[in-house]
Amino acid sequence: MLTTLAPDTGRSGKPRPVPVRRGNHFRKQTATNYLLIAPALLLSIVIVVIPGILTLLFAFTNWSGIGFNFDFVGIQNFQDIFADPVFATSLTNNIKWLVLFLVIPVIVGLLTAALLLRRKKMRTFYQVIFLMPYVLAPVVNALVWQTIIYNPNGGVFGLFGLQPPTSSQSTSLYAAAAVDMWHYWGFLTVVYLGAMRQTPVDQVEAASLDGAGGWGVFRHVYLPSIRPTLLLMGVMTVIFSFLAFDYVYLLTQGGPAHSSEVMGTYAYAFAFSSFEFGKAAAVGLIMSFFGLLASVLYTWISRRDLTR
Amino acid sequence: MRTYFRATISHLVLAGFAVIALIPLVLVLINSFKNNSEIYGNPFTLPTSLSFDNFVTAWTYGKFAQGFINSILLTGTTVVVVLVCAGLAGYVLAVQKVKSWPIIMIYLTMAMTVPIQLFIFPLYSVIAGAGLTDNVFVVGVILAAINMPFATFLMRTFFLNVPVEIEEAAVMDGLNTIQLVTRVLFPMVRPGLITVGVIVGLNAWNEFLISSTFLQDSSTKTLTLGFLTMNGTFSTDIGTMMAGALILIVPILAVFIALQRYVVDGMASGAVKG
Numbered sequence: 278m279l280t281t282l283a284p285d286t287g288r289s290g291k292p293r294p295v296p297v298r299r300g301n302h303f304r305k306q307t308a309t310n311y312l313l314i315a316p317a318l319l320l321s322i323v324i325v326v327i328p329g330i331l332t333l334l335f336a337f338t339n340w341s342g343i344g345f346n347f348d349f350v351g352i353q354n355f356q357d358i359f360a361d362p363v364f365a366t367s368l369t370n371n372i373k374w375l376v377l378f379l380v381i382p383v384i385v386g387l388l389t390a391a392l393l394l395r396r397k398k399m400r401t402f403y404q405v406i407f408l409m410p411y412v413l414a415p416v417v418n419a420l421v422w423q424t425i426i427y428n429p430n431g432g433v434f435g436l437f438g439l440q441p442p443t444s445s446q447s448t449s450l451y452a453a454a455a456v457d458m459w460h461y462w463g464f465l466t467v468v469y470l471g472a473m474r475q476t477p478v479d480q481v482e483a484a485s486l487d488g489a490g491g492w493g494v495f496r497h498v499y500l501p502s503i504r505p506t507l508l509l510m511g512v513m514t515v516i517f518s519f520l521a522f523d524y525v526y527l528l529t530q531g532g533p534a535h536s537s538e539v540m541g542t543y544a545y546a547f548a549f550s551s552f553e554f555g556k557a558a559a560v561g562l563i564m565s566f567f568g569l570l571a572s573v574l575y576t577w578i579s580r581r582d583l584t585r
Numbered sequence: 586m587r588t589y590f591r592a593t594i595s596h597l598v599l600a601g602f603a604v605i606a607l608i609p610l611v612l613v614l615i616n617s618f619k620n621n622s623e624i625y626g627n628p629f630t631l632p633t634s635l636s637f638d639n640f641v642t643a644w645t646y647g648k649f650a651q652g653f654i655n656s657i658l659l660t661g662t663t664v665v666v667v668l669v670c671a672g673l674a675g676y677v678l679a680v681q682k683v684k685s686w687p688i689i690m691i692y693l694t695m696a697m698t699v700p701i702q703l704f705i706f707p708l709y710s711v712i713a714g715a716g717l718t719d720n721v722f723v724v725g726v727i728l729a730a731i732n733m734p735f736a737t738f739l740m741r742t743f744f745l746n747v748p749v750e751i752e753e754a755a756v757m758d759g760l761n762t763i764q765l766v767t768r769v770l771f772p773m774v775r776p777g778l779i780t781v782g783v784i785v786g787l788n789a790w791n792e793f794l795i796s797s798t799f800l801q802d803s804s805t806k807t808l809t810l811g812f813l814t815m816n817g818t819f820s821t822d823i824g825t826m827m828a829g830a831l832i833l834i835v836p837i838l839a840v841f842i843a844l845q846r847y848v849v850d851g852m853a854s855g856a857v858k859g
Binding site: 307309311313314316318320323324325326328329331332335342343344345385389392395396401403404405406407408409412414415416417418420421422423424425426428430431432433436459463464471472516519520522523527540541544549554557558560561562564565568571572575576 | 610689821
């Protein structure tokens with residue numbers, strides 16, 4: 278793996294000089310550098326990786342989460358989960374969530390970014406407004422929507438005589454997804470706009486001289502130019518869609534009657550409502566599997582950037 | 586004429602989306618000053634008088650004074666730990682002075698996408714077993730570890746833009762690696778440190794899953810968790826809920842608007858988790 282990587286200094290300007298004095302001094306310098314990188318790696322390994330490996334282990338036990346008394350139960354947890362209709366609902370809801378997020382925020386983000394490209398003066402103003410929901414806490418966003426918009430008594434829905442969408446089985450998932458998307462799309466606008474602005478100006482001018490209109494320039498110049506960003510954000514969306522938790526938990530708790538349950542809330546209920554940490558670990562493992570697929574894809578797509 | 590027409594349309598579309606982003610926030614603002622009978626009439630009407638009663642109730646019952654202190658301690662812990670560790674790691678990865686740097690980069694990419702649900706259950710058990718739940722500093726360090734990979738990547742790109750010559754000159758002057766990084770390079774990547782600090786700070790301030798799991802005691806609850814506990818008691822008292830929301834929204838938007846350049850740059854330069 279290592280040997281296949283082309284040596285590259287990765288910095289502009291002069292190539293990095295080869296250290297002349299080897300031996301003691303060089304070894305000491307390497308040690309210092311490992312010392313500098315150690316705190317970041319150690320924190321990540323102790324807090325994320327080791328408990329992650331434990332989850333892998335506990336998924337095959339009947340661990341209750343209290344103390345470390347448990348028996349290995351083989352694939353019993355997975356058999357129970359796959360036989361549970363709520364798990365099927367959760368997985369389906371995660372996939373619906375993924376489709377919604379791959380379509381609506383992407384279209385809105387691309388449209389607004391493309392329009393902002395030409396509005397040089399107002400660009401910052403709009404970006405700041407679009408990002409406002411994004412920088413606020415999910416707790417705040419969810420409670421604001423629940424209290425003043427979805428509320429049948431005194432909220433906007435009540436004003437129009439509508440039932441709250443969070444308490445109907447057919448709309449609960451979409452009610453939670455709507456708030457999450459409202460908070461998220463502005464972020465995509467900013468990322469897409471940042472990528473579009475990297476497009477070489479001469480390409481845009483050449484296309485305009487060839488008689489391409491606004492749509493033509495967008496379709497044939499900007500869209501291909503931001504393809505890596507679109508792909509990357511798409512992969513990120515896949516990962517986060519399988520991990521959706523905050524807005525569902527805050528707005529519907531997965532209800533009514535599990536209609537808006539996603540794998541995140543399903544796992545959380547196992548751990549902290551029924552103290553079946555073994556099953557929670559198993560669901561966590563299944564969620565991570567989807568994330569891992571996307572993560573491998575992501576690492577693969579960005580491998581050139583990483584080793585540059 | 587045609588370009589004028591187009592510009593108008595594009596302004597209208599952008600303004601439309603701005604309205605979508607802002608309407609819920611405007612509703613919070615106007616209803617936080619209204620009493621409940623006014624709100625039940627119509628949430629869109631402006632308040633008839635400026636009453637601050639709702640704010641006093643929200644501040645008291647949401648335990649916002651304690652919440653602010655806890656949120657500041659938690660966020661401060663996360664930001665300091667991330668800036669120190671990710672700053673140093675970002676430097677090492679930028680200058681590639683350790684042979685295993687490609688492996689470390691791949692490790693960090695994988696770590697960035699590890700879901701919280703993969704490690705939260707055993708982590709909670711260990712932390713609870715050690716009696717370290719209900720401690721904002723512990724949660725601050727956990728959130729630092731989660732933000733570390735992304736912060737390291739972002740710091741690395743900032744270090745990549747420092748000219749090699751500056752580093753060489755410093756080494757000529759006889760500075761060792763640690764002096765070079767802390768005295769010469771950290772001041773040069775200050776915009777990077779601010780960008781990472783603001784984004785990581787917002788993440789920590791707003792975080793829900795880890796904080797709500799590890800901070801159960803009312804004396805250790807962060808600002809957002811304190812606001813959440815109001816939901817049960819005040820769910821029919823819309824004015825108080827909106828006042829509470831406004832108290833949480835205003836400081837964050839003020840910080841965001843003051844530092845928007847760094848936030849927007851940071852987001853535009855790399856994918857940020859959220």
